[in-house]
Amino acid sequence: MKLRYAPTSPFVRKVMVTAIECGLDAKIRKVPTNVWDPHSDITDDNPLGKVPALITDDGQTLCDSPTICAYLDAQHDGPKLVPAGGAARWRVLNLAALAQGIMDAAVLRLTEIRARPSELRWDGWIERQKGKITRALDVLEREASEGGLEELDLATITIGCALSYLDFRFGDEDWRQGRAALAAWHAAFATRPSMQATVPREP
Ligand SMILES: N[C@@H](CCC(=O)N[C@@H](CS)C(=O)NCC(=O)O)C(=O)O
Incomplete structure:
Protein backbone atom coordinates (compact mmCIF):
# COMPACT_ATOMS: atom_id res chain seq x y z
CA MET A 1 0.00 0.00 0.00
CA LYS A 2 1.08 3.58 -0.59
CA LEU A 3 0.03 6.52 1.59
CA ARG A 4 0.21 10.08 0.30
CA TYR A 5 0.92 11.98 3.47
CA ALA A 6 1.96 15.24 5.07
CA PRO A 7 3.61 15.15 8.51
CA THR A 8 1.48 17.96 9.96
CA SER A 9 -1.98 16.77 8.90
CA PRO A 10 -4.19 15.49 11.75
CA PHE A 11 -6.15 13.38 9.26
CA VAL A 12 -2.96 11.72 8.09
CA ARG A 13 -1.88 11.17 11.68
CA LYS A 14 -5.14 9.42 12.42
CA VAL A 15 -4.50 7.06 9.50
CA MET A 16 -0.92 6.43 10.57
CA VAL A 17 -1.90 5.72 14.19
CA THR A 18 -4.61 3.38 12.90
CA ALA A 19 -2.09 1.59 10.69
CA ILE A 20 0.29 1.10 13.60
CA GLU A 21 -2.45 -0.08 15.97
CA CYS A 22 -3.67 -2.54 13.32
CA GLY A 23 -0.14 -3.89 12.76
CA LEU A 24 -0.11 -2.71 9.15
CA ASP A 25 2.43 0.08 9.30
CA ALA A 26 5.26 -1.95 7.72
CA LYS A 27 3.04 -2.68 4.70
CA ILE A 28 2.55 1.00 3.89
CA ARG A 29 5.02 3.04 1.85
CA LYS A 30 4.72 6.69 2.78
CA VAL A 31 5.00 9.27 0.04
CA PRO A 32 5.55 12.82 1.33
CA THR A 33 3.17 15.20 -0.41
CA ASN A 34 2.85 18.96 -0.29
CA VAL A 35 -0.74 19.56 -1.34
CA TRP A 36 -0.14 23.32 -1.53
CA ASP A 37 2.64 22.99 -4.11
CA PRO A 38 1.04 23.98 -7.45
CA HIS A 39 3.23 21.33 -9.13
CA SER A 40 2.12 18.56 -6.77
CA ASP A 41 0.83 15.44 -8.51
CA ILE A 42 -1.59 14.64 -5.65
CA THR A 43 -4.58 15.12 -7.95
CA ASP A 44 -3.37 12.14 -10.01
CA ASP A 45 -4.24 10.04 -6.96
CA ASN A 46 -6.93 12.11 -5.26
CA PRO A 47 -9.03 14.41 -7.42
CA LEU A 48 -9.84 16.40 -4.28
CA GLY A 49 -6.16 17.33 -3.98
CA LYS A 50 -6.01 16.31 -0.32
CA VAL A 51 -4.00 14.06 1.94
CA PRO A 52 -4.38 11.40 3.17
CA ALA A 53 -4.90 9.24 0.10
CA LEU A 54 -4.22 5.51 0.24
CA ILE A 55 -3.40 3.52 -2.87
CA THR A 56 -4.17 -0.11 -2.13
CA ASP A 57 -2.20 -3.10 -3.41
CA ASP A 58 -4.95 -3.82 -5.91
CA GLY A 59 -4.69 -0.31 -7.32
CA GLN A 60 -7.71 1.39 -5.73
CA THR A 61 -7.25 4.90 -4.45
CA LEU A 62 -9.07 5.70 -1.23
CA CYS A 63 -9.52 9.25 -0.05
CA ASP A 64 -10.91 10.68 3.21
CA SER A 65 -9.45 9.44 6.47
CA PRO A 66 -12.64 7.73 7.79
CA THR A 67 -12.77 5.60 4.62
CA ILE A 68 -9.05 4.82 4.78
CA CYS A 69 -9.28 3.85 8.46
CA ALA A 70 -12.28 1.61 7.74
CA TYR A 71 -10.27 -0.06 4.98
CA LEU A 72 -7.26 -0.63 7.24
CA ASP A 73 -9.52 -2.00 9.98
CA ALA A 74 -10.78 -4.58 7.48
CA GLN A 75 -7.24 -5.73 6.64
CA HIS A 76 -6.26 -7.31 9.98
CA ASP A 77 -7.47 -10.09 12.25
CA GLY A 78 -6.97 -8.37 15.61
CA PRO A 79 -9.60 -6.56 17.69
CA LYS A 80 -11.53 -4.20 15.44
CA LEU A 81 -11.39 -0.44 15.89
CA VAL A 82 -15.08 -0.07 15.08
CA PRO A 83 -17.49 -2.52 16.74
CA ALA A 84 -19.37 -4.61 14.20
CA GLY A 85 -22.85 -3.68 15.41
N1 LIG B 1 -12.00 14.92 5.22
C1 LIG B 1 -10.63 14.73 4.85
C2 LIG B 1 -9.84 16.02 5.10
C3 LIG B 1 -8.44 15.94 4.50
C4 LIG B 1 -7.82 17.34 4.45
O1 LIG B 1 -8.50 18.37 4.51
N2 LIG B 1 -6.49 17.35 4.35
C5 LIG B 1 -5.79 18.62 4.25
C6 LIG B 1 -4.44 18.55 4.94
S1 LIG B 1 -4.65 18.65 6.68
C7 LIG B 1 -5.53 18.91 2.77
O2 LIG B 1 -5.03 18.05 2.08
N3 LIG B 1 -5.90 20.12 2.31
C8 LIG B 1 -5.67 20.52 0.96
C9 LIG B 1 -6.90 21.19 0.37
O3 LIG B 1 -7.90 21.35 1.10
O4 LIG B 1 -6.84 21.53 -0.80
C10 LIG B 1 -10.05 13.54 5.60
O5 LIG B 1 -10.59 13.19 6.66
O6 LIG B 1 -9.09 12.91 5.12
Missing part, protein backbone atom coordinates in the same frame (compact mmCIF):
# COMPACT_ATOMS: atom_id res chain seq x y z
CA GLY A 86 -25.18 -2.53 18.12
CA ALA A 87 -25.15 0.70 20.07
CA ALA A 88 -21.37 0.48 20.51
CA ARG A 89 -20.84 0.85 16.76
CA TRP A 90 -22.84 4.07 16.49
CA ARG A 91 -21.26 5.47 19.61
CA VAL A 92 -17.74 4.93 18.26
CA LEU A 93 -18.59 6.27 14.82
CA ASN A 94 -20.33 9.31 16.30
CA LEU A 95 -17.49 10.20 18.68
CA ALA A 96 -15.02 9.72 15.83
CA ALA A 97 -17.11 12.11 13.71
CA LEU A 98 -17.17 14.65 16.53
CA ALA A 99 -13.38 14.56 16.84
CA GLN A 100 -13.07 14.69 13.06
CA GLY A 101 -15.17 17.86 13.27
CA ILE A 102 -12.62 19.36 15.67
CA MET A 103 -9.90 18.62 13.12
CA ASP A 104 -11.98 20.11 10.30
CA ALA A 105 -12.67 23.30 12.26
CA ALA A 106 -9.06 23.64 13.41
CA VAL A 107 -7.71 23.19 9.88
CA LEU A 108 -10.23 25.71 8.52
CA ARG A 109 -9.19 28.18 11.22
CA LEU A 110 -5.53 27.71 10.42
CA THR A 111 -6.13 28.12 6.69
CA GLU A 112 -8.06 31.32 7.29
CA ILE A 113 -5.26 32.68 9.48
CA ARG A 114 -2.28 31.51 7.43
CA ALA A 115 -3.35 31.31 3.83
CA ARG A 116 -5.88 34.10 3.35
CA PRO A 117 -4.53 37.62 2.82
CA SER A 118 -5.05 39.48 6.10
CA GLU A 119 -7.22 42.18 4.48
CA LEU A 120 -9.65 39.45 3.40
CA ARG A 121 -9.72 37.66 6.75
CA TRP A 122 -13.19 36.88 8.04
CA ASP A 123 -13.09 37.01 11.84
CA GLY A 124 -16.67 35.77 12.13
CA TRP A 125 -15.62 32.59 10.33
CA ILE A 126 -12.71 32.06 12.68
CA GLU A 127 -15.01 32.54 15.69
CA ARG A 128 -17.53 30.13 14.21
CA GLN A 129 -14.86 27.42 13.95
CA LYS A 130 -13.68 28.15 17.50
CA GLY A 131 -17.24 27.67 18.77
CA LYS A 132 -17.46 24.25 17.14
CA ILE A 133 -14.21 23.20 18.78
CA THR A 134 -15.23 24.49 22.23
CA ARG A 135 -18.61 22.76 22.20
CA ALA A 136 -17.16 19.47 20.95
CA LEU A 137 -14.43 19.60 23.61
CA ASP A 138 -17.10 20.04 26.28
CA VAL A 139 -18.86 16.89 25.08
CA LEU A 140 -15.55 15.00 25.14
CA GLU A 141 -14.84 16.24 28.66
CA ARG A 142 -18.13 14.71 29.78
CA GLU A 143 -17.25 11.45 28.01
CA ALA A 144 -13.82 11.36 29.66
CA SER A 145 -15.20 12.15 33.11
CA GLU A 146 -17.73 9.31 32.76
CA GLY A 147 -15.00 6.84 31.73
CA GLY A 148 -16.31 6.70 28.18
CA LEU A 149 -12.92 6.86 26.45
CA GLU A 150 -11.30 3.74 27.88
CA GLU A 151 -11.25 1.56 24.75
CA LEU A 152 -8.76 1.78 21.93
CA ASP A 153 -10.99 2.36 18.93
CA LEU A 154 -11.48 4.73 16.02
CA ALA A 155 -13.10 7.27 18.34
CA THR A 156 -10.24 7.44 20.84
CA ILE A 157 -7.64 7.48 18.05
CA THR A 158 -9.42 10.38 16.37
CA ILE A 159 -9.89 12.24 19.66
CA GLY A 160 -6.23 11.76 20.59
CA CYS A 161 -5.05 13.09 17.22
CA ALA A 162 -7.51 16.02 17.31
CA LEU A 163 -6.41 17.16 20.77
CA SER A 164 -2.75 16.83 19.84
CA TYR A 165 -3.44 18.92 16.74
CA LEU A 166 -4.88 21.69 18.92
CA ASP A 167 -1.65 21.61 20.94
CA PHE A 168 0.42 21.68 17.75
CA ARG A 169 -1.38 24.56 16.03
CA PHE A 170 -3.08 26.48 18.84
CA GLY A 171 -0.82 25.70 21.77
CA ASP A 172 -1.30 29.18 23.24
CA GLU A 173 -5.03 28.46 23.76
CA ASP A 174 -5.44 26.18 26.74
CA TRP A 175 -8.10 23.65 25.79
CA ARG A 176 -7.30 21.83 29.08
CA GLN A 177 -8.69 24.70 31.17
CA GLY A 178 -11.84 23.39 32.90
CA ARG A 179 -11.43 19.98 31.23
CA ALA A 180 -9.33 18.05 33.72
CA ALA A 181 -10.69 14.60 32.83
CA LEU A 182 -10.04 15.06 29.12
CA ALA A 183 -6.57 16.47 29.83
CA ALA A 184 -5.68 13.46 31.97
CA TRP A 185 -7.07 11.08 29.38
CA HIS A 186 -5.06 12.75 26.62
CA ALA A 187 -1.84 12.74 28.64
CA ALA A 188 -2.13 8.97 29.00
CA PHE A 189 -3.24 8.34 25.41
CA ALA A 190 -0.39 10.41 24.01
CA THR A 191 2.15 7.99 25.53
CA ARG A 192 1.03 5.16 23.24
CA PRO A 193 3.86 4.12 20.91
CA SER A 194 1.59 4.80 17.91
CA MET A 195 1.13 8.40 19.07
CA GLN A 196 4.78 8.84 19.94
CA ALA A 197 5.81 7.57 16.49
CA THR A 198 3.59 10.09 14.69
CA VAL A 199 4.24 13.37 16.52
CA PRO A 200 3.69 16.14 13.93
CA ARG A 201 6.68 18.07 12.67
CA GLU A 202 6.96 20.95 10.25
CA PRO A 203 8.56 19.51 7.08
